[in-house]
Amino acid sequence: xxxxxxxxxxxxxxxxxxQINCTYQTSGFNGLFWYQQHAGEAPTFLSYNVLDGLEEKGxxxxxxxxSKGYSYLLLKELQMKDSASYLCAANRDDKIIFGKGTRLxxxx
Amino acid sequence: xxxxxxxPRDKVTxxxxxVTMRCQxxxxxxxxxxxxxxxxxxxELLAYFRNRAPLDDSGMPKDRFSAEMPDATLATxxxxxxxxxxxxxxxxASGLATPPGNEQFFGPGTRLTVL
Numbered sequence: 142x143x144x145x146x147x148x149x150x151x152x153x154x155x156x157x158x159x160q161i162n163c164t165y166q167t168s169g170f171n172g173l174f175w176y177q178q179h180a181g182e183a184p185t186f187l188s189y190n191v192l193d194g195l196e197e198k199g200x201x202x203x204x205x206x207x208s209k210g211y212s213y214l215l216l217k218e219l220q221m222k223d224s225a226s227y228l229c230a231a232n233r234d235d236k237i238i239f240g241k242g243t244r245l246x247x248x249x
Numbered sequence: 250x251x252x253x254x255x256x257p258r259d260k261v262t263x264x265x266x267x268v269t270m271r272c273q274x275x276x277x278x279x280x281x282x283x284x285x286x287x288x289x290x291x292x293e294l295l296a297y298f299r300n301r302a303p304l305d306d307s308g309m310p311k312d313r314f315s316a317e318m319p320d321a322t323l324a325t326x327x328x329x330x331x332x333x334x335x336x337x338x339x340x341x342a343s344g345l346a347t348p349p350g351n352e353q354f355f356g357p358g359t360r361l362t363v364l
Contacts, residue, residue: 182357183340183355189352230292236305239284239292241291
């Protein structure tokens with residue numbers, strides 16, 4: 142979706158850590174969202190980064206590098222309920238553009 | 250508790266028929282978005298409104314789609330005539346402002362199937 146790239150699928154083990162990367166086109170960039178979407182449900186907001194650096198919220202952290210057009214979502218102490226799609230979205234020129242999402246599979 | 254509502258939740262229709270989807274944003278939110286989600290394209294922004302005024306509908310096929318906000322508590326997305334390629338889940342989301350990009354709250358979606 143309009144130059145927002147993230148891996149299609151990832152697999153990790155319960156209790157482990159996983160990092161989901163996202164790259165985006167930097168023109169007109171204002172900020173970067175991460176959303177979680179369980180199968181058959183609506184996306185739910187996880188984080189929004191405007192400034193460079195790492196923001197931590199419990200088991201989830203999000204990182205942004207504006208100069209590199211790069212972000213990642215870090216999930217720690219993975220639980221089975223974290224199996225979902227994770228959507229990266231750029232706030233660009235007053236529009237929110239979503240990537241196609243990364244489907245995360247958690248193995249017991 | 251405050252949430253975005255959408256009706257209908259599921260719609261099956263035949264090609265050529267008119268489809269109207271409705272959304273009630275969270276009370277007090279001044280920005281409303283319409284998205285379409287398919288496996289192939291992911292989540293695509295169709296249109297959005299701020300204070301009921303359309304700000305951008307460039308993501309929407311203009312010949313058959315139209316979006317309106319007749320009042321602050323109702324947003325509609327209409328497809329006329331519908332085509333099989335319109336089959337998707339249509340999400341409405343509301344928020345307080347964009348940019349700087351406050352959180353958007355998504356409704357449960359309308360699953361549209363056009364036969």
